[in-house]
Amino acid sequence: MNPAAVYIISICGAGAVIACVAFVWAALKGEFTDASEAALLVFDDADDAQRTSGEKP
Amino acid sequence: MSAPDASRSARGASVEPPARSGHDASVTAAAVYLDSPPADVAIAERVAADESTRRPALLFFHSAVVWLVVGSVLGLLASLKFQFPDWLTGEAALAFGRVRTVHLNAVAYGWAGMSLVGLAVWMVPRLVRAPLYRPGFAVVAAWGWNLWLVLGLGAILAGWTDGLEWLEIPYPIDAIVVVAGGLMAVSVLGTVAQRKTKHFYVSVWYVLAAMVWFPIIFATANLPIFGGVEQAAVNWWYGHNALGLFITPLALAGAYYFIPKVLGRPIQSYYLSLVGFWALAFFYSLNGIHHLIGGPLPAWLITTSITASVMMVIPVAATAVNFHTTMVGRFAALKHSPTLRFVVAGSMIYTAVSLQGSVEALRGFNRIVHFTQYTVGHAHLGVYGFASLILFGCLYFIIPRLVAWEWPSDRLIRWHFWLALAGVLIYVVSLSIAGWRQGEAMLDASRPFMDSVNLTKPYLVARSVGGTLMLAANVIFAWHYWLVVRRRGKERLEPAWSAGEGLA
Numbered sequence: 346m347n348p349a350a351v352y353i354i355s356i357c358g359a360g361a362v363i364a365c366v367a368f369v370w371a372a373l374k375g376e377f378t379d380a381s382e383a384a385l386l387v388f389d390d391a392d393d394a395q396r397t398s399g400e401k402p
Numbered sequence: 403m404s405a406p407d408a409s410r411s412a413r414g415a416s417v418e419p420p421a422r423s424g425h426d427a428s429v430t431a432a433a434v435y436l437d438s439p440p441a442d443v444a445i446a447e448r449v450a451a452d453e454s455t456r457r458p459a460l461l462f463f464h465s466a467v468v469w470l471v472v473g474s475v476l477g478l479l480a481s482l483k484f485q486f487p488d489w490l491t492g493e494a495a496l497a498f499g500r501v502r503t504v505h506l507n508a509v510a511y512g513w514a515g516m517s518l519v520g521l522a523v524w525m526v527p528r529l530v531r532a533p534l535y536r537p538g539f540a541v542v543a544a545w546g547w548n549l550w551l552v553l554g555l556g557a558i559l560a561g562w563t564d565g566l567e568w569l570e571i572p573y574p575i576d577a578i579v580v581v582a583g584g585l586m587a588v589s590v591l592g593t594v595a596q597r598k599t600k601h602f603y604v605s606v607w608y609v610l611a612a613m614v615w616f617p618i619i620f621a622t623a624n625l626p627i628f629g630g631v632e633q634a635a636v637n638w639w640y641g642h643n644a645l646g647l648f649i650t651p652l653a654l655a656g657a658y659y660f661i662p663k664v665l666g667r668p669i670q671s672y673y674l675s676l677v678g679f680w681a682l683a684f685f686y687s688l689n690g691i692h693h694l695i696g697g698p699l700p701a702w703l704i705t706t707s708i709t710a711s712v713m714m715v716i717p718v719a720a721t722a723v724n725f726h727t728t729m730v731g732r733f734a735a736l737k738h739s740p741t742l743r744f745v746v747a748g749s750m751i752y753t754a755v756s757l758q759g760s761v762e763a764l765r766g767f768n769r770i771v772h773f774t775q776y777t778v779g780h781a782h783l784g785v786y787g788f789a790s791l792i793l794f795g796c797l798y799f800i801i802p803r804l805v806a807w808e809w810p811s812d813r814l815i816r817w818h819f820w821l822a823l824a825g826v827l828i829y830v831v832s833l834s835i836a837g838w839r840q841g842e843a844m845l846d847a848s849r850p851f852m853d854s855v856n857l858t859k860p861y862l863v864a865r866s867v868g869g870t871l872m873l874a875a876n877v878i879f880a881w882h883y884w885l886v887v888r889r890r891g892k893e894r895l896e897p898a899w900s901a902g903e904g905l906a
Contacts, residue, residue, distance in 0.1 A: 348632045350703045353639050356622055357687045364683045376601055380676065383601035384668035386529055387659055389448050
């Protein structure tokens with residue numbers, strides 16, 4: 346087998362294992378339970394963000 | 403509260419915020435925070451988070467803007483050498499090969515890299531409601547990053563390079579950015595470890611991933627142990643991942659933050675955004691080998707890369723659908739918000755450039771465009787059309803909050819946007835046509851090779867025109883940036899464009 350293939354696949358394989366572990370960890374920690382609420386994290390009533398849009402109430 | 407923050411709050415209070423549909427502040431706090439603090443405590447903590455990031459974020463942004471101008475000037479210089487090949491030939495440092503290489507490194511690592519890291523530094527503490535961990539690490543990282551670039555680009559101009567695309571800076575000098583990147587990762591990951599939120603917002607996922615991925619791919623690709631074919635394979639594995647596992651996730655993190663933020667409307671499907679993130683995480687890392695289609699590598703390795711490249715349609719479609727459905731009914735806001743205008747334009751180009759990349763990886767298509775100007779156009783659509791437009795939008799939002807001063811001129815923002823967009827479109831369209839015709843000519847055995855060179859001449863002139871427009875846009879932005887950070891112009895209680903009819 347070409348050494349290049351071994352290098353690339355080994356590194357990507359290690360990366361895939363890390364990604365899988367991260368995914369399982371996230372699932373076990375409940376990251377995906379009611380995760381849609383996380384969509385609200387960007388909002389902060391102290392930050393007058395909408396003034397950059399010029400939208401009027 | 404610092405003086406700038408106090409000033410900002412006082413000025414911000416005079417602008418009536420619009421009603422935000424869909425959620426209530428107290429409900430929001432209970433749903434997303436671990437400790438459901440009173441509103442005033444949460445606000446104080448957000449202000450503290452902002453204050454902790456001000457110095458390092460500004461250092462990264464200031465540096466990035468300088469590198470943007472330097473890189474753009476060198477890019478145009480390299481482009482003009484196609485029209486004036488005898489221009490500036492007396493000095494080796496100004497030869498095309500060196501100037502073009504410094505251009506790439508200055509804009510990819512100096513402008514895009516530093517501004518994206520600055521964006522991450524500013525955004526993550528807000529999203530996890532915790533101050534930046536060890537902000538001194540981030541400051542040292544910014545200085546280290548600059549030192550790496552000054553030494554590295556100086557080495558390239560002096561003729562000392564590793565000779566690998568995207569990895570030209572000599573590897574002993576690269577040790578500096580490995581340390582700087584490590585400090586940066588400790589600062590960001592340490593911040594996330596202190597989080598007071600129940601979940602990671604999708605932008606935090608992207609930032610975390612980039613902070614882990616980039617040091618790994620950069621350090622691996624710079625190991626001086628590869629040679630021959632495997633060096634080429636590792637080179638392109640890195641080169642493509644520098645875009646896909648560093649620049650792309652950080653730019654998307656910005657888009658996922660600012661589109662809902664400015665609209666005052668949550669992202670349409672949060673779960674779909676997670677699908678986009680995890681699909682990118684699983685499919686992207688093998689993409690780079692498609693640059694070596696036709697090369698002396700195992701066919702299965704290249705086929706795997708092509709498959710991974712096509713699978714990228716999944717995260718791209720998930721992201722595009724999510725952004726579009728979030729924007730539906732709110733497109734009028736593009737007229738008034740520079741942040742939204744730049745970020746949405748960059749996001750739309752992300753969809754286009756990613757789908758273009760998937761098609762380019764197919765053997766039949768690649769056979770024609772490989773080794774042509776088409777690839778150059780594609781790269782610029784990615785780094786400038788996608789990432790840089792999003793970054794400009796992010797900076798239009800962030801900088802007034804860091805320096806407590808509004809952008810002085812809506813006219814300069816308007817010029818910046820249209821010059822940047824027109825420039826990159828002229829550039830990419832001309833090189834795409836040139837590349838296609840060039841590829842066809844090279845595949846035609848009955849035509850002399852010089853045909854494939856000569857037919858590109860008018861398109862290369864168009865490229866210089868597009869490059870000139872992009873340089874003009876960047877210089878306007880840099881000048882405007884200088885004005886706002888120096889707090890020049892009239893003090894305003896609201897953005898310059900709010901008083902008029904918008905930005906159009």
